[in-house]
Amino acid sequence: MKSKTTIIVCALMLLGGFTLAGTGLAAEPYNLGVNLAITGTGALYCKDGVDAIELAVAEINAQGGFLGKHPIELFIRDSHTKPDVAVREAKDLILRDKVRAILGTYSSACAVAIKPVAQEYKVLHIPAISNSENITMVNFSPYTYQVVPNSYMQAKAVVLGVAELAKKKGWKNYITIASDYEWGRSTQNNTVALLKQLAPDLKLTKEFWPALGETQYTSYITAIMGQKPDFVIGSVAAKDNVAWMKQATAYGFFEKIPYPGSLISVTELIVQAKSMTRGMVGLSRAPFFAHLDVPMMANFVKSFKAKYDRYPSDWAVMEYDAVYVLKQGVEKAGSIDTDKVKDALKGATVDTTRGRLYFRTIDNQLSCSSYIGVVADDPKYPFPIYHDLVEVKGPDSWRPEEEIVAARAK
């Protein structure tokens, strides 16, 4: 009697187990944390990021989740763009919500602050919007992967893009303005040397060296505008750059003279659709219109537009890619175990909305491109996009590996 019951119970358990496994209900959900600046300065960019993540998660969950059996559960937290808040929320996501990966962040300071926390608790970390080179170059964490072109790649891309644009537009002479100290001098020297190599006909007509800590640039601005250069390259130190940009804007400088290197993402193109000066040279991280030939991008734009009634910004594109990178990592690993996913992504080739790309082994940086172009109206969109688009590939713009090794040895 007793053995009969045991057999029946066992049989029921087995049956139940199989059935549950069959429908995928028995498998554990995949808890995914999002740490973005939902309020504060970053809100404009981050709203798009959150929307794109939610779209990607809905798509994947419609297929049963990761590996068809691990539905994704989202935990979204607001970093307020403050590193201390970002760390607090990241810890909470890990300890309370038991997330296996954290997507984010808006500010590089937050990304750098979260990185060691993620590493300590063995949680994957894909900052996706913040792009300081230091996130992956120094204090390297094997748990951090980057899907955004980093600051070094963007700066290099500007130079390569300018050389290309100069040929297209017939630019002949330019002026530089750089803060008079180590970084400003070396950046300016590198830029000028590289331009000389790529476009030997370009002539540097004048160099301006405002002192570090300069508060008033009016005299520089009028002097540069008076010389009427074809374009200006600036390497003004971060602290001083605000003053320089603010005053130059107040002079209408950027409307008169191309100043390649300023970030003009799809967000700016949309938000300032009316006021943005056509003809400005902008730098972008992941504009959707550059890759509409990639089916994944075409589908993403279509779904995003259907769901939210607007076009996705660079930030949406990159956060969407981050979720799909995670998906491919899980599939390659055949498991949602974080360490296995981390190892599977090492050097992996992944399909993204920006085409088939790969992670570089030394720093987990995706081989994604940077984009330079001239702001111009397009009949297909209610906002201007880039014309004369120059795509600078990741492997052409990222920092040589030996320099990363040297930086880490310091």
Place this chain on the structure above:
Amino acid sequence: MDASLVFAQFLSGLSRGMMLFLIASGLSLIFGVMNILNFAHATLWLVGAYVCYTFWFLMQDYAFGLWLSIPLAALVLAAIGWVIEVVLIRRVYKRELPEQLLLTYALVLILGDLIKIVWGVEDKLIERPPLVEGPVFIFGMPFDSYFIFVILVGLAVAVGLWWFLQKTRYGHIVRAAVFSREMVSALGIPIPRIYSGVFALGIFIAGLAGAVQAPVGSITLGMDMAVVIQAFCVVVIGGFGSLLGTFVAALIVGEVYAFSILFWPQGALVLIFVVTAFILIIRPWGLFGTPTRA
């Protein structure tokens, strides 16, 4: 080189000169009347910028926010100046110059750390109201509209100080105190109160200058150190204690800087010091200073 470019450069030099005058005039006033070389002047200028930021931040939803924040910041700084005079400066009038410098330099460090505690290390940014966001065109050359306001404030301070010192009873007393403290004191006028007032007025102008500077770029730690040397240059060239001298010297420094950027950009800063040295060689007491004071 066309005339409009020269004119644009002149205007930018003028705005730079006015900004320098705003910083240097309080410094010059305090030295001229009280014989105190206030090394912390530029740091108080920076405090003015931060205080203006706080007022603006509280009123940023209103169009008048910035315009009200600037005078409010100046008033707060005047109060701070009063306290500093009564608590600290008053004790070193009879001391030697190095001791005065030591005290005011200590103030630089203390105020610097206080700024860090109160406002943090992040840069602060004031958004300009739409009225002064874009360029105005003067003879076809663009000019930052905010600097029109800066130039007007500079002129107002120059005229206001002149009127105060030359035309008011209080101004007459201040000028008399410069020549003979004992005589003024003997007439029953409380000298300490006069000095507190002058110091507060000097710091009021510093606060005003800082508040006017605030929306120009971002407000950052260490900004004071970048301007303090140029402010001292202006005071030295003009002659310590001479208001007219400070005004003329500020314009000279602003214009020399602006035009050297046009013709010899590498040497812009050097040239200011060359001019300073040259003037000190031929007139050690500055352009409008008096030999006895030097």
